[in-house]
Amino acid sequence: MALETSLEKPAPVRTIANAVAGWIDRLGVVWVEGQVAQVNRRPGVGTVFLTLRDSIADISVPVTCSRVLFDGLQPPLVEGASVVIQAKPSYYANRGTFSLYARDIRMVGLGELLARLEQRRQLLAAEGLFAQERKRRLPFLPGRVGLITAPRSAAEKDVVENATRRWPGVAFETVYAAMQGQRSALEVIEALERLDGRADVDVIVIARGGGSVEDLLPFSDEGLIRAVAKARTPVVSAIGHEPDTPLLDLVADVRASTPTDAAKLIVPDVATEANGVAHARDRLRRGLAAQVAREQAGLDALRSRPALADPRTLLDRRDDELAGLCDRMRRTLGHRLDRAADDIAHHRARARALSPLATLQRGYSVLQDDAGHVVTSAAGVTAGAAMSVRVADGRIHVTTTRTELLEETDGH
Numbered sequence: 016m017a018l019e020t021s022l023e024k025p026a027p028v029r030t031i032a033n034a035v036a037g038w039i040d041r042l043g044v045v046w047v048e049g050q051v052a053q054v055n056r057r058p059g060v061g062t063v064f065l066t067l068r069d070s071i072a073d074i075s076v077p078v079t080c081s082r083v084l085f086d087g088l089q090p091p092l093v094e095g096a097s098v099v100i101q102a103k104p105s106y107y108a109n110r111g112t113f114s115l116y117a118r119d120i121r122m123v124g125l126g127e128l129l130a131r132l133e134q135r136r137q138l139l140a141a142e143g144l145f146a147q148e149r150k151r152r153l154p155f156l157p158g159r160v161g162l163i164t165a166p167r168s169a170a171e172k173d174v175v176e177n178a179t180r181r182w183p184g185v186a187f188e189t190v191y192a193a194m195q196g197q198r199s200a201l202e203v204i205e206a207l208e209r210l211d212g213r214a215d216v217d218v219i220v221i222a223r224g225g226g227s228v229e230d231l232l233p234f235s236d237e238g239l240i241r242a243v244a245k246a247r248t249p250v251v252s253a254i255g256h257e258p259d260t261p262l263l264d265l266v267a268d269v270r271a272s273t274p275t276d277a278a279k280l281i282v283p284d285v286a287t288e289a290n291g292v293a294h295a296r297d298r299l300r301r302g303l304a305a306q307v308a309r310e311q312a313g314l315d316a317l318r319s320r321p322a323l324a325d326p327r328t329l330l331d332r333r334d335d336e337l338a339g340l341c342d343r344m345r346r347t348l349g350h351r352l353d354r355a356a357d358d359i360a361h362h363r364a365r366a367r368a369l370s371p372l373a374t375l376q377r378g379y380s381v382l383q384d385d386a387g388h389v390v391t392s393a394a395g396v397t398a399g400a401a402m403s404v405r406v407a408d409g410r411i412h413v414t415t416t417r418t419e420l421l422e423e424t425d426g427h
Contacts, residue, residue, distance in 0.1 A: 018030070018031070018034055029108070032106075032108035032109075032111060033108055035106050035108070036105075036106040036107075036108045039104045039105065039106040039113070040104075040105070040106070042104045043103070044101060044102070044103050044118065045101075045102060045103075045104065046099055046100070046101050046102075047067065047099070047100050047102055047115060048097070048098070048099045048100075048123075049067040049068055049069055049075075049097070049098065049100070050067070050068050050069075050095065050096070050097050050098075051065055051066070051067060051068075051092060051093070051094055051095065051096045051097075051098055052066040052067070052068040052075055052094065052095075053065065053066040053094060054092065054093070054094055056082070056085070060082075061081060061082050061083075062079050062080070062081065062082065063079070063080050063081070063082055063085040064077065064078075064079055065077070065078040065079070065080065065117070066078070067098075067100065067115070076113065076114065076115055077112070077113075077114040077115070078100060078102065078114065078115045078116075078117050079114055079115070079116050079117065080116070080117035080118075080120065084117065084118075084119075084120065085120075088120060088122070088130075090122070090130035090131045090133065090134040091130060091133060091134060091137075092120065092122065092130060093129055093130055093133040095129050096122055096129050096130050097122070097123055097124045098120055098121060098122050098123065099120075099121045099123055100115065100117045100119070100120050100121075101117065101118045101119040101120075102115035102116055102117045102118060103115070103116045103118065128228065128229070128232075129228065132235055132262070135235065135237060135262065136262055136265070139237070139240055139262065139265075139266070140265075144240060144241070144244045144265075144266050145265040145266055149244070150268045150269075151249045151268045152249070152268075153218055153249050153251070153268070153269055153280065153281060154217045154218060154249070155283065156182070156282065156283060157185070157217035157218045157281060157282065158186065158215060158217055159186045159187070159188055159213075159215045159216050159217060160178065160185060160186065160187050160188070160216070160217070160218055160219075160220060160281055160282075161187075161188050161189075161190065161210035161211075161213070161216040161218065161219040161220065161248070162174060162175070162187050162188070162189040162190070162219075162220050162222065163189075163190050163191075163192055163203055163206045163207060163210070163219065163220070163221045163222070164189070164191065164192070164194065164220075164221070164222045164223060164274075165191065165192070165193065165194040165195075165223065166191045168194065168222075168223070168224065169224050169274075170194075170222040170223050170224050170253065170274040171189065171222065171274075173222075173273070173274040173275045173278065174220060174222050174253070174274045174275075174277055174278045175187055175189075175278075176278075177275050177278035177279065178278040178281060178282050181278065181279065181282050181283065181284045181285060182282040182283060182284070182285050183285065185281075185282050188210065188213070188215075188216055190206040190209055190210060191206075192205070192206045194223040194233075195223075195226070195230050195233065196233070199233035200233040200234075200236035200238060200239045201238075203221060203233065203234075203239055204238060204239055204242045207219060207221070207239075207242055207243065207246060207250070208242065210248065211246045211247055211248045216248055217248070217249075218248065218249050218250075218251060218281055219246070219248050219249070219250045219251070220250075220251045220253055220271075220277050220281060221234075221250065221251070221252055221253065221254065221263065221267075222253040222254070222274040222277060223253070223254050223255065223274075224255065224256075224274070225255040225256040226255060231254060231255055231261045232261075234252075234254050234261035234262070234263040235261045235262040235263065239263065240262050240263065240266045243263065243266045243267060244266050249268040249269070250267045250268050250269075251267060251268065251269045251270075251271055251277050251280060251281060252264045252266075252267035252269070252270050252271065253271040253273065253274045253276065253277035255273075256272070256273055372407060375405070375406055375407035376407040380404045380405055380406045380411075381404070381405040382402055382403075382404055382405075383402065383403050383404075383405065384396075384400065384401075384402060384403075385400075385401045385402070385403075390402070393418045393419065393420050394418075394420060396415055396418050397415070397418070398415055398416055398417050398418065399414060399415060399416075400414070400415045401413075401414055402414070402415060
């Protein structure tokens with residue numbers, strides 16, 4: 016029943032809120048189709064909060080469901096999934112909010128497809144195929160670029176033209192493959208293996224323009240993902256536009272948002288590199304000039320020192336010192352020779368004074384018999400005995416005529 020209200024008899028807020036809650040409650044259980052725009056799982060809470068958006072109109076409603084129901088969905092529910100929900104409408108009068116309490120959730124169409132892709136992503140991520148440490152760096156300047164794309168496609172044109180414009184000398188080895196359809200994944204795998212087996216190909220680009228989720232499904236194929244992970248050559252994924260995220264983007268070594276972006280990633284810009292080389296050359300020149308200037312200043316400082324400015328001054332000073340030392344040496348040696356000569360003269364005089372010859376030179380002589388014995392007493396000499404007298408400058412032979420003994424007095 017409609018509430019009877021007027022300007023004179025308005026209804027309080029609680030009445031209106033309770034009336035709205037009663038009207039909504041009479042709707043009973045309904046089936047609602049929409050797209051999951053947001054999923055909020057709060058830790059420790061047994062309720063999962065969703066936002067269900069209309070696929071055409073800009074309208075969305077909050078949905079709640081039990082954690083048991085949400086966790087039991089296979090494949091798991093992800094944002095963007097299209098679903099059909101069996102729910103009971105509710106109006107919370109205290110907060111004035113409307114929501115649906117889901118009793119059953121069924122994924123349909125694209126939503127089921129996205130859910131399965133999410134399940135595949137989780138399984139491959141658990142194997143480590145998307146790990147960051149597996150990513151390889153692209154070569155700075157590849158000698159040859161392998162390109163996998165569709166024949167005469169816009170993606171091929173974008174990659175080749177932009178890469179050539181950035182680095183005119185870049186070479187491409189293009190292998191065509193279907194970029195859409197049932198055989199797309201198989202042909203891309205074959206092209207990848209062919210390019211990966213060539214030693215002259217330094218990087219491989221897989222390029223395709225944008226499209227629907229269904230069109231990009233081959234680039235989430237598990238076989239292709241594993242082939243890219245096994246490839247020895249770095250792989251660049253350039254599939255679709257910025258919002259498109261096939262699983263190939265996760266396993267590739269580098270993800271390019273567009274084919275044009277891939278061309279910027281695989282080769283450097285020749286103008287930028289030329290400017291970099293010019294700046295580096297200028298820095299080298301300045302650095303070398305500064306170093307040469309420092310060394311020249313050091314040489315000038317060394318040359319300004321007296322020892323290097325006029326080395327003869329040191330030689331002259333040393334020459335004077337050497338002459339003085341020679342004079343001192345001569346004087347010292349002369350003094351020592353003089354003292355030595357004096358010592359020798361003294362020793363010679365003493366030796367001469369002690370020599371028997373010196374005694375003989377003073378008038379003394381030595382008497383010897385014919386046997387050469389020195390005669391020290393007259394008692395043993397007979398008259399007529401032959402004798403020899405030793406004097407300072409010779410010997411005199413004499414014959415005794417007589418002998419005379421002297422009396423000893425006072426010990427003399």
